[in-house]
Amino acid sequence: MKTRLSRLLVCVFALFVAYLPLEGQAEQIPLRARNVILLIGDGMGPSHFAAAWHYSNRVLNRDLRMSGLMKSGRTALLMNDSADAIVTESAAAAGQIATGQLMTAGVVSMTADGSVPVKTIMEMTRERKMASGLVTTSGITDATPAAFAAHVPNRSDENSVAEQQLKFGVDVLMGGRKQFFLPASEGGQRKDNRNLVEEAKNAGYTVVGNSAELKAAPAGKILGLFNMGNMVYEIDRAQTAEPSLAEMADKALQILSGNRNGFFVMIEGGRIDHAAHRNDAAATIRDTLAFDEAVGVAMDFAMKHPDTLVLVTADHETGGMSLIGNSKDSKSYVGMDLQAIAKVQASFQTMEAKWGKQPTPERIQEVVKQGMDIDLTEDEARTVASDSIKKLDPYNYSCDNLHSLAFVLRPYLRVGWGSQTHTASPLFLAGQGPGAKRIGGLMHNTDVFRIMKMALRLD
Ligand SMILES: [Zn+2]
Known part of the structure; x- marks a missing residue:
């Protein structure tokens, strides 16, 4: 009887040691x-x-x-x-x-x-x-x-x-x-x-x-x-x-x-x-x-x-990636437009496949409207089509048209990008x-x- 009791005590002690709480952590964690x-x-x-x-x-x-x-x-x-x-x-x-x-x-x-x-x-x-x-x-x-x-x-x-x-x-x-x-x-x-x-x-x-x-x-x-x-x-x-x-x-x-x-x-x-x-x-x-x-x-x-x-x-x-503050028409901090992001239905890759190689500004406007429910202006669509930003720094911007797209979308989504790498x-x-x-x-x-x-x- 005495032996059984001492065995039980040893077991309880062993379990206690195995599950000793770690410093700063309330829950019992195995070692x-x-x-x-x-x-x-x-x-x-x-x-x-x-x-x-x-x-x-x-x-x-x-x-x-x-x-x-x-x-x-x-x-x-x-x-x-x-x-x-x-x-x-x-x-x-x-x-x-x-x-x-x-x-x-x-x-x-x-x-x-x-x-x-x-x-x-x-x-x-x-x-x-x-x-x-x-x-x-x-x-x-x-x-x-x-x-x-x-x-x-x-x-x-x-x-x-x-x-x-x-x-x-x-x-x-x-x-x-x-x-x-x-x-x-x-x-x-x-x-x-x-x-x-x-x-x-x-x-x-x-x-x-x-x-x-x-x-x-x-x-x-x-x-x-x-x-x-x-x-x-x-x-x-x-x-x-x-x-x-x-x-x-x-x-x-x-x-x-x-x-x-x-x-x-x-x-x-x-x-x-x-x-x-x-x-x-x-x-x-x-x-x-x-x-x-x-x-x-x-x-x-x-x-x-x-x-x-x-x-x-x-x-x-x-x-x-940076979560930028201001919209197109306000100097006050507003941050990422979550509603605009929630409306997006397609990835850039899917949109890119739809508009094909060397897209026209009009085609870009159509595809962005379908995929993101955003109406790009003609100026913005032309910036994407000409892809002039990528050409200034081709090693940091490697995907055709897409950094230009992200750039013109900044005031809509309020997300900026420092690189494509x-x-x-x-x-x-x-x-x-x-x-x-x-x-x-x-x-x-x-x-x-x-x-x-x-x-x-x-x-
Ligand atoms: Zn990577």
Whole structure:
């Protein structure tokens, strides 16, 4: 009897120690992470976050899930310079997050000369027999997902990335760019004539191509390829059968949580970056909101599985987005026109496809009216058609007509853009769960790797 009582006391004590509250965090958090969910908003700088925050609170009448994460967890300002530049891109940035080492632009998780692979957090978790997942709305072979399970000297070698991801045996792969899995005879980009979709099936993957198939897929390895190119922008998605990022995240977590050793998953809002490259405010906000829903899925999962570290960050800022103050006819501060943004029905990319090459001012007026319910003046439409702003600085403005469009839309939407490429704007890192207490102050994106490694006790 006495022994049973002392055993019980030992158990109670052990449980008490395992769930000791961490300093500054009211909730009881396990000391070691079993799972890590890393969410990366590609291109999501502070203004992208702020624009989505205002839109969510004032138009949708709800707060962002990212705000909730910041309130209940920890947040830090995050710098992201790479080995070779102040302004980085996704391969170097994701590589730095994945390996903890400084990387060079365009090189995927390798030393600067492209000769030696650098071990990634996903490779370390595989050694622990943990499950692994990569989910994105961009291409699954694009630089951010590539950096976790592949090593290539040049990020444009997406044929090799696809091969390596399957060879690695990543349990969950979801995104676009099916073209890199198919031979040329089937509309793909592969010159080696391999059909990686068939190879994946033979290796035990369930292969799905739309939202319904994703929902119906059984437990086990899954390869979801939802578009030959990138998946569509959230603002254009209603006309397609593609799943949302949140749907993909939900299915990924269902599958990965079946592994009793835990899992590591990277979930990317890949098209925030692409919308911002085009200086498309409405599409940027909608994709940031879609990313936020995926953050919500991760937080709901972590609520039920408190041994999960949830991290939210970005790789770099895109577009030099700024929420400017004044309208065309007022000097007083008013800020972003949320009602005008809420009326937008199509992405710039969709509108651009409609007006074609070298559009006339009249055609631009028609398409903008249809897609955005905005009546551009003749002067404004001529500015877009002549694209004179882009010609003054062609390396920072790379998309025909679109920065000129964003420029003439400034007084309507009250969103400005400093570039059509990436900027060195600081980012944020927010997290909750075991190990999140290490987040705070000013950090560098190489620290994200260390936070994950220490939370998982991968020593
Ligand atoms: Zn980019």
